[in-house]
Amino acid sequence: MSDVTLLHNPRCSTSRAAQDEITAAGVDADVVQYLKDPLDADQLRALLAKLEDEPTDLVRRDAAFKELGLTDADVATADQVVAVLLEHPRLMQRPVIVKGDRAIIGRPKDRVPAFLAD
Template identity: 60%
Template sequence: MSDVTVLHHAQCSTSRHALTVAEDLGVAVEVVQYLKAPLAREELLALLAKLEDSPADLVRKDSFFRDRGLDAADYTTADEVADLLVTHPRLMERPVLVRGERAVIGRPKDRVAGFLQG
């Protein structure tokens, strides 16, 4: 049984890196492919409550974000971020690692090992 959950996107090299680090450290993880099974609003709010990063950090401000005319200033609170990610799950930053009541975004990559070992 794993005590760490990784919200994972298989096409993301940083997300794959997190799984490799976990394997190298011998840490069993539960992998949740959040694009195949998107999180509900309540699950996102629970995740955001655990997140050591700011709610805004959970949103990718990539070309998909910009192409929709979205403004980062509109997505700073947990409620705003949860509403956005329910509509556009692909905008969730990845990977996200969760252990108990703590969660971190695995960017930059060097955050992963410290979280997994802690």
């Protein structure tokens, strides 16, 4: 098991860029395609506990978010974020990089090299 985990969507260019940064840094990483293997409630809570970003930032505010009738008020707390992502894993921000007891959302892309080097 590696010290770094990449929560990855291969269809996302930013997620692919993070994977390329990890490879370029020579870091051994576990790659989890979270749409094929969604995180369960405990895994999401553990991720939120490590996340340096606000819990609400883990939820994408894209067209699907709006189509589902969701608002910022629906993802204001960690418990709400977990509930929404359990039901709609595709709304999870990507990429997410976990290193030890810390995690970040890899947006913008320039956050990834600095996080890996830390």
